[in-house]
Amino acid sequence: MRSVRTLLALCGLSVMAGCQDSRISRDASPPGLEVPPVLLSDAEGGAILEAGEISFDPSRELLSFAEAAVNQSPRVRAAGFALQGASARVREQQGAFYPQVSVDFERNQVDQAILFSSQPSFSGNTSEFPTETFGLRVSQTVYDAEASAGIDVAMDEREAARARTDSAFQDELDTVLTLYLDGIEALERYQAADAAVRYLSTVNRIERLEVEAGRLRASARADTVADLAQAETDREIAVADFQTRSEAFCRLAQVEICPAIQSLALDGVLPAIAPLTEEERERVRQNPDIRAIEQALQAATSEIDQARGAFYPRVTLDFAREGVNRGGSLFDGASQTLTDTLTLNIGWDIYNGGTRIAATARQIAEASELRHLQEADIRDLLRALETASDAIETLYENDQRLSRVLGARAVALRLANDEVEAGLANPVAAAQARYAYVLAQVGRATVRRNYLLAVVARARATGSLDFDMVQTIGALAVDDRAARRALDL
Numbered sequence: 001m002r003s004v005r006t007l008l009a010l011c012g013l014s015v016m017a018g019c020q021d022s023r024i025s026r027d028a029s030p031p032g033l034e035v036p037p038v039l040l041s042d043a044e045g046g047a048i049l050e051a052g053e054i055s056f057d058p059s060r061e062l063l064s065f066a067e068a069a070v071n072q073s074p075r076v077r078a079a080g081f082a083l084q085g086a087s088a089r090v091r092e093q094q095g096a097f098y099p100q101v102s103v104d105f106e107r108n109q110v111d112q113a114i115l116f117s118s119q120p121s122f123s124g125n126t127s128e129f130p131t132e133t134f135g136l137r138v139s140q141t142v143y144d145a146e147a148s149a150g151i152d153v154a155m156d157e158r159e160a161a162r163a164r165t166d167s168a169f170q171d172e173l174d175t176v177l178t179l180y181l182d183g184i185e186a187l188e189r190y191q192a193a194d195a196a197v198r199y200l201s202t203v204n205r206i207e208r209l210e211v212e213a214g215r216l217r218a219s220a221r222a223d224t225v226a227d228l229a230q231a232e233t234d235r236e237i238a239v240a241d242f243q244t245r246s247e248a249f250c251r252l253a254q255v256e257i258c259p260a261i262q263s264l265a266l267d268g269v270l271p272a273i274a275p276l277t278e279e280e281r282e283r284v285r286q287n288p289d290i291r292a293i294e295q296a297l298q299a300a301t302s303e304i305d306q307a308r309g310a311f312y313p314r315v316t317l318d319f320a321r322e323g324v325n326r327g328g329s330l331f332d333g334a335s336q337t338l339t340d341t342l343t344l345n346i347g348w349d350i351y352n353g354g355t356r357i358a359a360t361a362r363q364i365a366e367a368s369e370l371r372h373l374q375e376a377d378i379r380d381l382l383r384a385l386e387t388a389s390d391a392i393e394t395l396y397e398n399d400q401r402l403s404r405v406l407g408a409r410a411v412a413l414r415l416a417n418d419e420v421e422a423g424l425a426n427p428v429a430a431a432q433a434r435y436a437y438v439l440a441q442v443g444r445a446t447v448r449r450n451y452l453l454a455v456v457a458r459a460r461a462t463g464s465l466d467f468d469m470v471q472t473i474g475a476l477a478v479d480d481r482a483a484r485r486a487l488d489l
Contacts (some may be wrong), residue, residue, distance in 0.1 A: 060259035062474030063467060066176045069253040070169060079161070079168040086158040093154040096147045099140050106133040110327075129327030129334075136321045144316075145309030152302035160295035166288035170465045176252055177456050177473060183245040183261035184449050190238035191263075192442045196231035199435035204228055206428050264448045265478040266406070266441065270399065273455060276389040280462060284381045287463035293374040300367035307360040313348035381461045388458035395451040402444040409437040452476070 070076055108131045115125075141147065204224050210216035242261070250258035284290065320341040327334055349356075416433035419425040452473055459465040 060257055062176075062180065062259050062477070063471045065253055065255065065259050066173060066467065066470040068255050069176050070172045072253050073168070073172045076165070076168045076172055079165040083158070083161040083165050086154070086161040090151070090154040090158050093147070093151045096144070096150075097141050099138055102137045104133075104135045104137075106135075107131070108133075131327065132325040134323040138319045140317045142315040142317055143312075144314045145312040146306055146314075147309075149302050149306035149309045153299050153306055156295050156299035156302055160292050160299060163288045163292035163295055166463070167292060170288060170460060170463065172252075173465050173467070173470060174456065174460050176249075177470065178453070179245065179249040179252065180261060180473070181449055181453055181456075183242060183249055184264060185446075186238055186242035186245050187261060187263060188442050188446055188449070190235060190242055191445075192439060193231055193235035193238050195435050195438035195442070197228065197235055199431045200224060200228040200231055202431035203428055206426060259474075262477040264445050264452075264476050266403075266444055266448070268476045268478075270396065270448065270451055270476075271455060271472050273389075273392050273396075273458070275393070276386065281382060281385065283462040283464070284378060284385060287381055287461065289463075290374065290377060290381065291463075293370060293377060297367060297370040297374060300363060300370055304360060304363040304367060307356060307363050310349065310352075310356045310359075313346050316345045316347075318343040318345060385458060385461040388454045388461065391454040392451060392458065395447050395454060398447045399444060399451065402440065402447055406437075406440045406444055409433075409440040413437045448476075 110127075110129050110131060112127045112129075113125060114127070204221070207216055207221040207224055211218050211221055246258075246261050249261065285294075318341075320343070321338070322341070323336075323338045325336045413430070413433040413436075416425065416430045420427055420430045456465065456469065456473075459469055
C-alpha cells in the first residue's frame with residue numbers, strides 16, 4: 001500500500017509538472033526546491049501526513065526530538081547504570097577499611113553423665129544444664145597495600161565509566177544529526193531528479209510536436225524519452241531512500257510525531273567556525289573517548305600497585321568480647337564469665353607459587369597496551385579534526401561562490417522567461433534555464449549539508465557536541481511546504 005501511495009504521488013507530481021506553464025513572470029520569485037510528497041502535507045498549520053506507522057510534522061522541533069532520543073537511548077541508559085555500578089564498587093572497596101562488626105549468640109542444652117570422678121557428687125551421676133555464649137567481635141584493618149590499591153582501581157574505573165557516559169551521549173547526538181543530514185542528502189537527490197523530470201518533460205512535449213509536424217526525426221526524440229525514463233527512475237529511488245532514511249531517523253526515539261526532514265535554507269547564516277588552533281588540538285585529549293581510555297590506563301596502573309601490594313604484609317587489629325553463662329550442677333558448679341581479647345594480626349604471604357609476579361607482569365602489559373591504544377585514538381581524532389577543519393574552510397568558500405552562481409542562474413532564468421514571452425525563444429530555453437537554476441540550488445544545498453557534517457565531526461573530535469549544535473542545525477531547516485504552495489502544487 002505504501003508503494004502504491006508513493007507511485008500515485010509521483011505520477012500526480014509528474015502530471016502537474018508537465019501541465020505547468022513553464023513561463024515565470026518577471027516579478028515572480030525564483031522557483032523553490034521540491035520535497036517528496038510521501039512525507040509532506042500541503043495543509044496549513046503544521047499538518048501531519050502519516051507514512052506507515054510513523055507521523056512527520058514539519059513544525060516539530062529537532063531539538064526536542066534529539067532530547068527524547070538521548071533520554072531513551074539504550075546505550076546512554078546502559079552507560080548510566082554502568083556508572084552507578086562503578087560508584088557502588090568504590091564504596092564496596094572502601095568498606096574494607098571501615099570497622100567490621102559481628103555479633104553471635106549460641107545457646108546449648110547439656111546432658112551430662114558422670115562416669116568417674118574423684119570428687120563426690122551431691123546430685124547423682126547425671127546432670128542437665130544450659131550454656132549461653134554471647135560474642136561481639138570488631139576487626140579494623142590497619143594496613144593493607146593490596147586493598148588500598150583496590151580503592152584506587154575502583155575510583156579510576158568510576159571515572160572511566162563517567163567518561164563513557166559522556167561518550168554515549170555524544171554518540172547519540174552524532175547519530176541523530178548524521179541520520180537527519182543523510183535524509184537531507186536523499187532529499188537533494190530527489191530535488192535534482194525532479195528538476196530533470198520537469199525539464200525533460202517539457203523537451204519531450206516540444207519534440208513530440210516537432211516529430212508530428214515532420215520537423216524532427218523520431219530517433220532524435222528517443223534519447224530524450226530514455227533520459228526522461230532514467231530521471232523518473234532516479235526520482236523514485238530518491239523517494240524510497242528519503243522515506244527509508246526518514247523512518248530510520250524517526251525510530252531513534254519513541255515519539256508519536258517526528259520532525260520532518262526538510263531542506264536547508266539557502267539564505268540562512270551558517271555557523272561561523274574559527275580556524276583550527278593548538279588549543280583546540282589539545283582539547284582532543286578532553287574527548288570523552290580519550291578520557292575513558294585515560295582513566296582505564298590509570299586503573300591499569302593502580303592494578304599494578306594492587307598486584308605489587310600482595311608482597312606486603314597485612315595488619316589488622318581485632319577486639320573480641322565473649323560472655324559465657326554455664327548453668328552447671330552441684331558437681332560441676334555454675335559459672336558466668338566475660339572475656340575481652342585484643343589481638344594484633346600480621347599476615348605476610350612469603351611465597352605463592354609466582355602468581356603475584358605473573359599478575360604484576362600481566363598488569364604492566366595491559367597498561368602498556370592501553371597507553372598505545374590511547375595514542376592511536378588521539379592520532380585518529382587529530383586527523384578527523386584537521387580533515388573536518390580543512391573541509392569547513394573549503395566548503396564555506398564554496399558556499400560563497402555558489403551564492404554568486406545562484407544569483408547568475410536566477411538572472412539567466414528571468415532573461416530566458418522574458419525571451420519566451422517576447423517570442424524570441426521556445427519554452428525549452430526557459431525550461432533549461434529553470435533546470436540549471438534548480439541544480440545550482442541543489443549544489444549549494446549539498447555544500448551546506450557537507451559543511452554541517454564537517455562542523456559536527458569537528459565538535460565530536462573535541463568532545464564538544466551538545467544540544468546547541470542540534471538547535472543550530474534545526475534552525476537552518478526551511479519549511480518546504482511554502483515552496484510547493486508558491487508553485488501552486
